[in-house]
């Protein structure tokens with residue numbers, strides 16, 4: 001199904017120019033080690049018009065390149081370095097050894113390692129320079145009211161869903177003020193843009209990322225009992241819920257019994273190449289000759305980025321062809337599980353501030369979504385929830401569609417197990433039993449944890465990569481159920497993941513954003529990881545798992 005309609009956000013003049021610069025840089029420097037994002041993260045030293053004039057004066061070759069010296073000189077003269085508009089800031093609540101730090105980690109070597117990771121928060125902590133608010137048109141970085149934790153590596157700005165696991169780690173580090181400041185920044189984004197952006201950059205204003213803000217507030221409240229934070233967050237969370245459950249994100253499905261269900265999907269307000277990956281997206285679209293089809297493809301690319309799973313065969317009609325991305329026509333299991341969690345959280349946070357009316361509305365909403373997920377996504381024989389592929393008799397995103405058994409995907413991904421993270425699923429013992437069996441023989445489990453998919457496609461969200469956030473949610477869900485078998489599985493998977501991170505850290509001196517789950521201690525592919533800086537959500541997951549499970553194993557034990 002091709003959905004042809006949908007809003008598109010305007011592009012800023014600075015982004016348009018930086019994309020031109022990015023293209024020129026690729027033609028000039030070549031593709032080896034080329035990172036397109038670097039160019040859209042630069043900030044101006046002088047007015048854009050002066051900069052464009054300076055660029056126009058560079059002698060150009062026919063292929064669009066300029067001389068390497070000319071381009072280097074131009075960039076130096078007219079731009080501040082990428083990331084220079086973010087300042088290092090010492091977190092106010094950082095202490096080298098927090099009181100009550102990871103009480104279950106008794107082993108001295110592991111404690112030292114955990115303290116080393118804890119100390120990495122200092123390296124990832126940033127605040128947006130005041131220059132950004134003074135002259136926003138000079139920057140693609142967006143102003144924010146407080147300090148943030150960035151993922152690290154090439155990601156120089158705060159990210160939405162990464163922040164959830166960063167916060168879980170900060171809570172283990174007893175850095176409650178830093179955790180709250182991140183939430184306040186995300187609320188600020190909702191106040192200004194109507195939703196939490198993918199990340200705090202002007203080129204991310206066309207999409208969000210998996211909605212986990214309510215979970216951040218819920219976790220912080222659980223530890224700090226800070227009612228003021230809940231009061232501030234609630235109106236923003238209500239706005240965010242509306243963003244995900246109406247308009248372009250809303251999908252209506254009529255089940256086999258004729259009951260209508262409302263679910264959600266990813267849908268970016270963008271139909272051009274992503275500025276941070278413009279050269280890559282243009283190359284990917286080179287086989288598409290038709291303009292409107294190219295626009296559809298670019299929307300699918302941006303919508304996949306909204307899913308956080310950029311990229312995976314999960315979203316492709318033909319796993320061997322990237323241009324068959326069709327994310328907007330898929331009802332994703334994980335997105336709907338996250339929204340179910342938002343609804344549960346809103347019900348309980350509303351109660352915290354004494355608003356029983358809102359609590360009732362969201363308690364009813366959560367029941368409706370849980371029912372919808374059962375009717376549309378749950379597969380009793382397989383013991384998993386599956387993404388649902390819309391068949392799309394229409395090009396509108398508002399019309400109801402009838403459920404068809406053949407439209408339920410039958411491909412296993414780690415996302416099929418994410419609902420087990422949600423209380424109303426993991427409290428159901430017979431359901432947990434089925435899910436545990438299914439996960440056990442899913443083929444996703446390896447020496448180093450839970451793989452993301454079974455397809456070795458070369459895409460970063462496919463085999464052989466295992467990602468920290470997915471491990472954490474599945475492990476946490478299993479550990480919270482009453483089933484001893486599920487608890488045992490959770491502990492086993494947690495230790496596999498901790499060990500993988502530990503061995504990789506010893507080998508490379510760095511935390512990585514993903515690991516090869518087939519081999520323990522492997523670092524996984526892609527990206528550049530700078531030793532001693534850590535990677536935000538990976539640090540957070542390890543800290544949270546160490547807090548929950550401790551470490552009782554002999555470090556010399558191998559991964560078999």
Ligand SMILES: OC[C@H]1O[C@H](O[C@H]2O[C@H](CO)[C@@H](O)[C@H](O)[C@H]2O)[C@H](O)[C@@H](O)[C@@H]1O
Nearest residue numbers: 151155159162198274276305308309310
């Ligand atoms: O630069 C390309 C893409 O990078 C981001 O995606 C990846 O990193 C994020 C930060 O750690 C993470 O949240 C996401 O799940 C990763 O796939 C960015 O989010 C994309 O929008 C962007 O196009």
